[in-house]
Amino acid sequence: MTGPVLAVDQGTSGTKALVICPERGVIGTGSAPVNPRYSSGGSVEVDPAALLSSVIDAGRRAIADAGEPVAAMGLANQGETVLAWDPVSGEPLTDAIVWQDRRSEPLCAELAQHADDLTRLTGLPLDPYFAAPKMAWIRRELTRDGVVTTSDAWLIHRLTGAFVTDAATAGRTQLLDLDRVAWSPEALGIFGLADERMPEVVDADGPVGITNAFGAPVPLTGLLVDQQAALLAQSVTEPGTAKCTYGTGAFLLAQTGPRPRRTSSGLVSCVAWRLGGRTSYCLDGQVYTAASAVRWLTDLGVISGAADLDPVGSAVPHSGGVTFVPALAGLAAPWWRGDLRGSLTGLGLDTGPGHLVRALCEGIAAQVAELTDAVAADLGTPLSGLRVDGGLTRSALLMQTQADLLQLPVEVSALPDATALGVGAVARLGIDPGLTAEQAVPAWQPSAVYEPRIGAAEAAERLAGFRREVAALLDRTPAPPASTPAADDRTPPADG
Template identity: 80%
Template sequence: MTNPVLAVDQGTSGTKALVICPERGVIGSASAPVRPRFGAGGVVEADPAELFDSVVDAGTRALAEAGEPAVAVGLANQGETVLAWDPDTGRPLTDAIVWQDRRAAGICAELADREDELRKLTGLPLDPYFAAPKMAWVRRELTREGVVTTSDSWLVHRLTGEFVTDAATAGRTQLLDLDRAGWSAPALDIFGLGGERLPSVVDAAGEFGTTTAFGGELPLTGLLVDQQAALLAQSALEPGTAKCTYGTGAFLLAQTGGVPRRSSTGLVSCVAWRLGGRTSYCLDGQVYTAASAVRWLTDLK
């Protein structure tokens, strides 16, 4: 019998977990809600403890429903959400600044004359949606202590003690050299982040430590940002194949192969994934509000 794996997707509005057997399909599933806080001035924050607890809760209950142990766990993350945290203890130093948060708009306005340079370096337009403006805002407005990273690095550190991020998630920061799939010193300097300690950029599949958060000891062997994870899961492996998924937002991604294709029509060029040291790229079209609008309507009854 083929051994199952635990797949966990830590998203904006909740965490979903599936126990998947290659032969029998999904044999266990669970979800745990996450409720971001919305405030004036474009504030969208989440409690880091709630993010981590939702991962453990959903994963543990999915394994309980499956009734058998998994042999590995993979983690997908929400991408551009950031926080500052203590790398020695793992303690959060700020709330999680969610990808929808717009408080870094002023920093983007200050750097408007560097947008073309940043787009050439990273493939991304200058927008507070991406992680780097938020990271710079955290350093300016909240704390100079610890490290400031995307939420996946903190979750992985809490699970395994490692300090890593996958190439596709790193590509959502606006700090990754798109052509090399490594951190860009010029981009870091533009955002005033040149002295930051950053996680190692790793492939989407590998050995990223072990965790006991779900019961027994499990190796963490998969890391990928959510939308690119969906592109891979839909087997969009050939250039020109595409998928659209609907969650808090809706995102249309098209695979472009081993060479980045920079768009002049509003699409974002980014890393799809890196596997076996080989980088694949995609174009990304974003609709920031989809299911979140439905939740807003239900909250209004």
């Protein structure tokens, strides 16, 4: 039995670290904030030094809290956040361009003729959400010097000196050949990145190097992008099973097994993980605004925070005819219309805060229901349930609404910090190759299970109302050149 491992989840708004013992569970925790800067024109940036210091500070606090050394470390990352940096000194040459940044939209418009080829090669639609458009934008607008990579490669280099990225994170760039799990010369050429030095693509569970950032030398043995780490932590390892994480956005991933499944329903096909040289794949769908939509309602003064969702929403029996499409940062899968903005309809003099809260919960849940329908269409079989994690799962109102609209049981994770737990499991696999993924992950234990309380006919009627409002938004806003609409007024697409 190996000793405790340090699991670090470097996220958009902060970094969380856990020290995890195989026998005693989580024995130490630490965190450090990160503050992205949101500016006009779709700019979202963060100081790379803040990312690195947050990793070191959170990790040191977790180890101090545990009061004992760790045997290995795992690092999870944001996925599509990128920067340019000097590979000799390790110094950043630009700020980190965060996954939410939309400034590469004009570049995507220029490349629209290559959208189908890119999706065929990489499994990803052409959208500023992914790393490659932002990398090409950095090269065009900011600097030609150094290397340009996802943030994990820079953090790993600063911690260990290695120049690597894991297969799942590489799969979020739109530069990875999905079938070969290797950099695609064709995709690199399309983005004007053919001459770039790219990090080595490695397994998630392998020794990368040694870091002294946390005191005593610690081997870095686990790497994984955030949502795939959460997928593993929720024991979603068999085809046909799925999880959804409700954070800043909502992210649904469904396991598809050892072969990539090209989507026809507007989802993303990507690498789930590569462990011991064996690749697993998944389907991925995104909702851009979940907790961020709750913050928007908070900023308006309708509620004082996410804790108000249940008491305020439960003060009324239904949404009072209000429909909210919370596309406050656009619609992601399966529509891929980042240019759209939200709508709030059905308002009356009798509309109160409770109606708005219920409409918001229904809008988030309806988008997730669209994703599960798309997964079922691609897999040829419906899901049997949905496992969920993230801060918004504390809202019984949202989770019950989700179960009602899905007409499926929704199982809420009893384990907080699923991303950190997932990358901690991968780190353990990296120092104990005799383990299986199932053995390395804590046993699945839901803290609550929400069963549907309405019938299929009512669920279908409520979803139809939401879809009508989405259709109205699409009708009012012609698609820009970079978009390729998905199914139903939304053909298959041509954005953590």
